[in-house]
Amino acid sequence: AQSVTQLGSHVSVSEGALVLLRCNYSSSVPPYLFWYVQYPNQGLQLLLKYTSAATLVKGINGFEAEFKKSETSFHLTKPSAHMSDAAEYFCAVSFSGGYNKLIFGAGTRLAVHP
Amino acid sequence: DAGITQSPRHKVTETGTPVTLRCHQTENHRYMYWYRQDPGHGLRLIHYSYGVKDTDKGEVSDGYSVSRSKTEDFLLTLESATSSQTSVYFCAISPRPPTSGRGTYNEQFFGPGTRLTVL
Numbered sequence: 313a314q315s316v317t318q319l320g321s322h323v324s325v326s327e328g329a330l331v332l333l334r335c336n337y338s339s340s341v342p343p344y345l346f347w348y349v350q351y352p353n354q355g356l357q358l359l360l361k362y363t364s365a366a367t368l369v370k371g372i373n374g375f376e377a378e379f380k381k382s383e384t385s386f387h388l389t390k391p392s393a394h395m396s397d398a399a400e401y402f403c404a405v406s407f408s409g410g411y412n413k414l415i416f417g418a419g420t421r422l423a424v425h426p
Numbered sequence: 427d428a429g430i431t432q433s434p435r436h437k438v439t440e441t442g443t444p445v446t447l448r449c450h451q452t453e454n455h456r457y458m459y460w461y462r463q464d465p466g467h468g469l470r471l472i473h474y475s476y477g478v479k480d481t482d483k484g485e486v487s488d489g490y491s492v493s494r495s496k497t498e499d500f501l502l503t504l505e506s507a508t509s510s511q512t513s514v515y516f517c518a519i520s521p522r523p524p525t526s527g528r529g530t531y532n533e534q535f536f537g538p539g540t541r542l543t544v545l
Contacts (some may be wrong), residue, residue: 316468318468321466346533348536353539354538354539355516355536355537355538355539356469356516356518356536357536358533358535361533402468402469411457411474411476412457412520412522412532412533412534413459413471413474413484414459414469414471414518414534415471416468416469416470417468418466418467418468419468
């Protein structure tokens with residue numbers, strides 16, 4: 313069975329600081345992994361995805377994530393936080409043959425302080 | 427942005443009443459999904475559809491039913507709403523991969539959500 317754990321329901325950083333949001337997954341088959349972002353009162357927007365090509369994946373708005381099979385992790389990073397990055401971030405896992413169904417983590421709310 | 431609309435966007439109803447939420451897409455994608463979002467739980471899959479009249483249960487399907495009579499519309503029905511069904515409901519769509527195997531996965535695109543309050 314597949315599952316996702318996001319460490320830290322709330323993360324707070326200063327503007328210009330490194331952003332690190334943690335995601336660990338459990339999957340009995342090779343996973344597809346995703347990060348979505350949700351701004352207040354909006355739907356989810358895809359940030360980036362891992363589908364077995366490069367293990368370091370670059371996404372929109374300067375975010376990137378690295379797939380580490382040995383650690384079953386897919387942490388999201390951004391070198392320098394911007395005020396506009398304040399949002400909730402969701403990690404999700406899926407697999408082949410599953411009708412593209414997603415299993416989400418509980419989410420991490422990112423706050424960015426001046 | 428993917429052409430996905432949800433209606434209504436907000437609804438307040440009373441316990442025991444039936445409620446139907448509608449998801450409409452203009453992308454002609456084969457797969458459609460209904461999720462609910464609750465604090466501390468992320469998004470949880472309620473039901474999904476892999477084609478017209480083809481639907482299946484997700485993780486939290488009790489108390490919900492769905493129907494898909496045409497490609498563009500996916501309806502979620504709460505037969506008798508309860509306070510525990512107060513939530514934000516999201517519809518999502520995804521194209522069917524052209525072939526099977528690795529590298530052919532397609533991501534989901536989400537609608538704007540419906541905020542449902544059951545009093």
